[in-house]
Amino acid sequence: MTEYAVVDPATGETVASYPTATDEQVEAAITAATAAHRGWSRSSSATERGELVRRVAQLHRERKAELAALIVREMGKTITAAEGEVDFAADIYEYYADNAERITADQPIDLVEGSQGTAVIRRASLGPLLGVMPWNFPYYQVARFAGPNLVVGNTIILKHAPQCPESAAAIEQVFLDAGFPEGAYVNVYASNDQAAAIIGDPRVQGVSLTGSERAGTAVAEVAGKHLKKVALELGGSDPFLLLSTDDLDGAVSAAVEARMDNSGQSCNAAKRFVVHADLYQDFLAGVVEKMTAIRPADPTQADTELGPLSSLRAAEVLEQQVQRAVAAGATLVAGGKREGAFFEPTVLTDVTADNPAYGEEFFGPVAVVYSVPDEDAAVELANDTGFGLGSYVFTTDPEQGERVANRIEAGMVYVNLVLADSPELPFGGIKRSGTSREMGLLAAEEFVNKKLVRIA
Numbered sequence: 001m002t003e004y005a006v007v008d009p010a011t012g013e014t015v016a017s018y019p020t021a022t023d024e025q026v027e028a029a030i031t032a033a034t035a036a037h038r039g040w041s042r043s044s045s046a047t048e049r050g051e052l053v054r055r056v057a058q059l060h061r062e063r064k065a066e067l068a069a070l071i072v073r074e075m076g077k078t079i080t081a082a083e084g085e086v087d088f089a090a091d092i093y094e095y096y097a098d099n100a101e102r103i104t105a106d107q108p109i110d111l112v113e114g115s116q117g118t119a120v121i122r123r124a125s126l127g128p129l130l131g132v133m134p135w136n137f138p139y140y141q142v143a144r145f146a147g148p149n150l151v152v153g154n155t156i157i158l159k160h161a162p163q164c165p166e167s168a169a170a171i172e173q174v175f176l177d178a179g180f181p182e183g184a185y186v187n188v189y190a191s192n193d194q195a196a197a198i199i200g201d202p203r204v205q206g207v208s209l210t211g212s213e214r215a216g217t218a219v220a221e222v223a224g225k226h227l228k229k230v231a232l233e234l235g236g237s238d239p240f241l242l243l244s245t246d247d248l249d250g251a252v253s254a255a256v257e258a259r260m261d262n263s264g265q266s267c268n269a270a271k272r273f274v275v276h277a278d279l280y281q282d283f284l285a286g287v288v289e290k291m292t293a294i295r296p297a298d299p300t301q302a303d304t305e306l307g308p309l310s311s312l313r314a315a316e317v318l319e320q321q322v323q324r325a326v327a328a329g330a331t332l333v334a335g336g337k338r339e340g341a342f343f344e345p346t347v348l349t350d351v352t353a354d355n356p357a358y359g360e361e362f363f364g365p366v367a368v369v370y371s372v373p374d375e376d377a378a379v380e381l382a383n384d385t386g387f388g389l390g391s392y393v394f395t396t397d398p399e400q401g402e403r404v405a406n407r408i409e410a411g412m413v414y415v416n417l418v419l420a421d422s423p424e425l426p427f428g429g430i431k432r433s434g435t436s437r438e439m440g441l442l443a444a445e446e447f448v449n450k451k452l453v454r455i456a
Contacts, residue, residue, distance in 0.1 A: 050100025
């Protein structure tokens with residue numbers, strides 16, 4: 001049987017393993033989620049559900065040290081980043097608790113002149129939902145899916161990444177300890193085939209996946225076959241455009257922070273750095289200096305900035321990508337070396353459109369830097385990708401910032417700042433980066449029946 005296993009990427013040690021759920025356990029999960037929706041969900045108010053979600057936030061904060069330690073061991077996140085992620089997950093739950101009534105409130109419709117009576121849009125839950133979550137942010141990803149949907153009244157069946165079984169179980173325990181009834185949030189160690197069966201089950205009303213394009217394609221195919229609502233949050237190769245600056249060191253620091261977040265394993269990290277030719281050489285020198293000063297180290301230590309990648313396999317794949325890029329003509333300016341699952345910060349230049357690296361996502365501490373002559377060339381290069389998740393624009397010209405933001409083909413544009421995600425801000429992309437929005441008020445619109453109630 002396929003196992004969910006904890007393999008510490010820093011040491012390569014298999015710490016613990018867990019068997020995949022039996023078909024009977026999968027059926028029990030669907031049955032429990034269905035019963036909770038028909039009972040608890042329909043008999044509770046949005047305010048009551050919001051207060052349970054608030055307790056989930058409190059328990060995340062109370063158990064921060066324990067929760068953080070689990071993901072350091074499961075996927076190599078540095079302890080400082082892990083603790084920050086737990087806090088951010090708590091912030092997200094609190095946001096939805098605070099906005100429970102607003103999310104579920106009736107929306108009156110102004111009738112055309114001459115019409116009598118009233119009309120409203122009344123939001124109602126759909127039912128059990130399947131969440132398929134990734135390893136790179138084990139708590140944050142779950143929070144932005146589960147938080148709004150539980151407030152709405154949907155129930156959750158959660159299939160986490162196979163390398164995160166212990167954090168997955170800990171999350172389920174948090175929900176139970178917060179007072180949610182059995183079935184409102186159910187963790188299941190499902191195989192991919194079992195996940196497909198869950199999606200196809202008529203009792204399950206939708207599926208949300210955060211992960212790779214391959215996984216998204218597979219899930220969307222099954223969901224489409226069964227006419228189920230699907231929300232996808234996929235990869236990204238976000239551009240960082242530096243068009244002008246009066247603080248080059250600050251821009252360089254922002255670029256490095258945006259590339260190195262989560263050891264470079266973030267879908268909306270800045271990955272392609274598109275720099276005006278007048279600034280290119282100084283920017284490149286600064287990025288190389290700051291990135292190479294960051295050394296891979298023990299993720300359990302508070303001062304470590306860069307831990308291992310999530311697994312040995314992930315590091316090997318990244319190494320192959322870099323080697324393939326260089327073989328196709330890219331210049332390796334710095335880095336490129338791997339030791340086990342640790343990968344040193346790496347900078348590439350001279351990546352042309354015929355290089356495989358031009359259209360790939362580097363899921364690790366690898367920056368690709370380009371020189372462009374002007375704004376039009378910067379926008380053209382930024383948009384010349386199949387991805388469309390986030391983007392970053394640095395300029396001293398406010399009008400240019402607005403103009404370029406309008407021209408960028410992406411779900412998110414940040415002007416003159418990075419790492420500014422916040423619970424109230426919607427997250428999501430276009431093109432091969434996904435089909436939905438999470439966080440903010442828009443997240444609560446993904447899996448809800450917007451029911452028209454028209455009264456004469």
